[in-house]
Amino acid sequence: MSSPTTVDDEQLAALVRSVERNGRRVTALDALVRQLAGDLAEVAATLVPEAAGPDPVRSWLLSQDPEQAVTDLADLVGWTRRVFLRYPDAVLSACWLWHPEVIEELWWLRRAHAEAFDPKAGTWLRVGDWHDRQRPGVAKRVRAAIGTCELSLHRTGTAHARPAAPAPLADHAEPIAVAWTKDALAPRPEPTDEQLHEADAYMRQQHRRT
Known part of the structure; x- marks a missing residue:
């Protein structure tokens, strides 16, 4: 035990x-x-999701998303009233929305303005560049593009109603590209009779438009 x-x-x-x-x-x-x-x-x-970064760079001329285009244009319209049209040399004709090249100019200027005044990334140097160079340059080009235009000139049959013309002699780009990559220092291919004829027809068409 x-x-x-x-x-x-x-x-x-x-x-x-x-x-x-x-x-x-x-x-x-x-x-x-x-x-x-x-x-x-x-x-x-x-x-x-990752923290939201800066807005991606978008071109109005290359827009393909209707919803995004509507959002961007609404933003641009509001910005032109708040900022762009505050300056005495800024002019927008009634038909400015019918000029995609004008929207493109204003769009990049609007985004550059946002970057310049960004609370975190903005700098006084960017602000100064926007005021001194970017804004006056866009205002001048916009004024030259639509200063004498009006909405009636965009009706069917008028010059502004025509679609953008293709680049002249675009069908002959391939041999130029091949020649360039083979020897960049060599002379460009000699124009053929067909190309000269197309160039002449293009110039005559341009003269008729003007």
């Missing part, structure tokens, strides 16, 4: 072993929790 002391020692030893086992389990569980936390953080990083 075991003595009370022996029993107590055995119970104590069993208790120590149990505590050790539980300690190892807790340690393993703690490591597992840390691993799961790291895995969850990685998953969350893939689900949370």
Whole structure:
């Protein structure tokens, strides 16, 4: 028969072993929790969108998304009233929306204005460049493009109603490209009789338009 002391020692030893086992389990569980936390953080990083950066550069002339075009043009209309038309040399004819080249000019000027005055990325140097060079340049070109135009000149059959003309002699671009890549220092290919005829017809057409 075991003595009370022996029993107590055995119970104590069993208790120590149990505590050790539980300690190892807790340690393993703690490591597992840390691993799961790291895995969850990685998953969350893939689900949370990146912080919004600057607006992408977009050309009005290359617009293909109607919804985006509507949004951009509405923004531009508001900006012309708040900013562009505040300057005495800024002129917009009633038909300015019918001139895609004018919208393109105003659009880039509007975005340059936003960059110059951006609370984080803007600088006084950009602001000065916008006031001294960019805005006057666009105002001058817009005035030259539509200063004498009116909406009635955009009706069917008028000059402004015609679609943009293709680049002259565009069908002959391939041999020029091939010749250039073979030897950039060599003379350009000599014009053929066909090309000279097309060029002459193009010039006559241009004279008739003017």
